[in-house]
Amino acid sequence: MIKTIETTPYADQKPGTSGLRKRVTVYQQPNYVENYIQAIFDSLEGFEGQTLVIGGDGRYYNDVAIQKAIKIAAANGFGRVLVGQGGLLSTPAASHVIRHHKAFGGLVLSASHNPGGPDGDFGIKYNVSNGGPAPEKITDAVYERTKVITSYKIVEAGDVDLSRLGTQQVGGMTVEVIDPVADYAGLMETLFDFEAIRALFASGFRMKFDALHAITGPYATEILEGRLGAPKGTVVNGVPSPDFGGGHPDPNLVYCKDLYDELMSADGPDFGAASDGDGDRNLIIGKGRFVTPSDSLALLAANAHLAPGYKAGIMGIARSMPTSAAADRVAEKLGIEMHETPTGWKFFGNLLDAGRVTICGEESAGTGSNHVREKDGLWAVLLWLNILAVRKQSINDIVTEHWATYGRNYYTRHDYEEVDAGIAGQLMEDLRASLPSLPGKSFDEVRIVYADDFTYTDPVDGSVSGKQGVRIGFEDGSRIVVRLSGTGTVGATLRLYLESYEAVGGRHDLETQTALGSLIETAETLTHIKKRTGRSEPSVIT
Numbered sequence: 001m002i003k004t005i006e007t008t009p010y011a012d013q014k015p016g017t018s019g020l021r022k023r024v025t026v027y028q029q030p031n032y033v034e035n036y037i038q039a040i041f042d043s044l045e046g047f048e049g050q051t052l053v054i055g056g057d058g059r060y061y062n063d064v065a066i067q068k069a070i071k072i073a074a075a076n077g078f079g080r081v082l083v084g085q086g087g088l089l090s091t092p093a094a095s096h097v098i099r100h101h102k103a104f105g106g107l108v109l110s111a112s113h114n115p116g117g118p119d120g121d122f123g124i125k126y127n128v129s130n131g132g133p134a135p136e137k138i139t140d141a142v143y144e145r146t147k148v149i150t151s152y153k154i155v156e157a158g159d160v161d162l163s164r165l166g167t168q169q170v171g172g173m174t175v176e177v178i179d180p181v182a183d184y185a186g187l188m189e190t191l192f193d194f195e196a197i198r199a200l201f202a203s204g205f206r207m208k209f210d211a212l213h214a215i216t217g218p219y220a221t222e223i224l225e226g227r228l229g230a231p232k233g234t235v236v237n238g239v240p241s242p243d244f245g246g247g248h249p250d251p252n253l254v255y256c257k258d259l260y261d262e263l264m265s266a267d268g269p270d271f272g273a274a275s276d277g278d279g280d281r282n283l284i285i286g287k288g289r290f291v292t293p294s295d296s297l298a299l300l301a302a303n304a305h306l307a308p309g310y311k312a313g314i315m316g317i318a319r320s321m322p323t324s325a326a327a328d329r330v331a332e333k334l335g336i337e338m339h340e341t342p343t344g345w346k347f348f349g350n351l352l353d354a355g356r357v358t359i360c361g362e363e364s365a366g367t368g369s370n371h372v373r374e375k376d377g378l379w380a381v382l383l384w385l386n387i388l389a390v391r392k393q394s395i396n397d398i399v400t401e402h403w404a405t406y407g408r409n410y411y412t413r414h415d416y417e418e419v420d421a422g423i424a425g426q427l428m429e430d431l432r433a434s435l436p437s438l439p440g441k442s443f444d445e446v447r448i449v450y451a452d453d454f455t456y457t458d459p460v461d462g463s464v465s466g467k468q469g470v471r472i473g474f475e476d477g478s479r480i481v482v483r484l485s486g487t488g489t490v491g492a493t494l495r496l497y498l499e500s501y502e503a504v505g506g507r508h509d510l511e512t513q514t515a516l517g518s519l520i521e522t523a524e525t526l527t528h529i530k531k532r533t534g535r536s537e538p539s540v541i542t
Helices: 032-042 062-075 091-100 136-146 182-191 194-202 216-227 257-264 293-306 326-334 345-353 377-391 395-406 421-437 517-527 529-533
Strands: 002-006 020-023 051-056 080-088 105-109 121-127 151-155 166-170 173-178 207-210 271-275 282-286 289-291 316-320 337-341 359-362 366-369 408-419 446-453 470-474 479-484 492-502
Touching: 002 062, 032 062, 032 121, 032 136, 032 151, 051 062, 051 091, 062 080, 062 105, 062 121, 062 151, 062 166, 062 173, 080 091, 091 105, 091 121, 091 182, 091 377, 121 136, 182 216, 182 377, 194 377, 207 216, 207 257, 216 377, 257 271, 257 282, 271 377, 282 293, 282 377, 282 395, 289 293, 289 395, 293 316, 293 326, 293 359, 293 366, 293 377, 293 395, 293 408, 316 326, 316 345, 326 337, 326 395, 326 408, 337 345, 345 359, 345 366, 366 377, 377 395, 408 421, 408 529, 421 446, 421 470, 421 479, 421 492, 421 517, 421 529, 479 517, 492 517, 492 529, 517 529
Parallel strands: 051 080, 051 105, 080 173, 207 271, 316 337, 316 359
Antiparallel strands: 002 151, 020 121, 105 121, 166 173, 271 282, 282 289, 359 366, 408 492, 446 470, 470 479, 479 492
């Protein structure tokens, strides 16, 4: 039986770069989930009788929200829902399931790398039929709908048994509970040389993969230990937990310090990796060498042809604007297209669909390719393993050889988290106002050659996205970028990105913060972030 329930709007349901992320307690408000999902369906057309994919990263409230979503989908006329067993689907796996089963779209229930648990974060994101995040024209329409919604439709039915594979009925809609890993693992086998990677492990190669009690645990266990022959125990913290084992599922050097320390030790493994809450980010560490996400993008693009899925070469590379220009130098040498987009994986979708690019990446530890329309943490790990198996070198040797060929882009990101939103917003406005006066000025004897607020015009559909981050560039190729992040749930997160290029033949062995020391001082002179926020140092440095 379909019921129409009266409701009142919430004023705070504006999706960010990756859907609507809020505290769990916000989502637990009456009709909060129902309003948002109904607003999504109200903003779409043509889904009658179509297939919808639903899954999440297993965080707290995932199970409750999925049952609501299934019943609302049934009431609104979807013909079939595919849902991962236990309600689980990594974000890249959800993208693949949408594409593989030719679904109309999907609901991904996650707050990615944000903490979980009753006091943590939750999120809902809608992905379109190409498997990628909804473009701004859809998310804007959803937000407008949330402001005026007066009712939602829901089927009055019992909960679906998400533990049991197979089909069940909700109203007139079929719900199929699927193995969350099988389709994705099969796709990985078509892209990478599993035989070569098996031989690598058989040779005594040692690896540790930290799943951080998040969604990639089952995927990594099946693929690395089950199909590639890595020793049992290669995957640690591999069982998804509603609160991520009480940890923070963000694969960076702060929350994966134990893994980093182990890889820096004399008797540590050859390769260390981690992924985040929903499986779309990655951390790559070799023995004695941390690989920055920006460098990883460039290295993966330069070596992708070593994997069977990319042996014909790549069509182009895309990176988010704050990501370092290391990949640009690879694209130039390969003679392929290079695109700079705003932050947010949705901006890569049109380029991928049009065949303009093959590999994409963001400095925030997200890399992926045209195999899906999301960044993909485990994909990046497997491509690295494929490269290591073919080149038979250490990660350190591969990285230093790359710098010797292309030069090194020293690069860092300083995050100021949970800053007062009013202070952060005013800081950005004041910085934007100062931009016209900056070109021609010199700091530390280096002249500013451009200062702007990045605006992106999509080369495929012509859509324009403005106010995507302040860029200040210097004549020596160094630059400063400042932007507000759209992934936090409390206050505002100010991100400061700093980059300086050291050419081929230059000094490539400096510690990053040391190499960027003068640029860090210049950035504070220009932005006054520390002074205006009252912070003596960043919350996180990556």
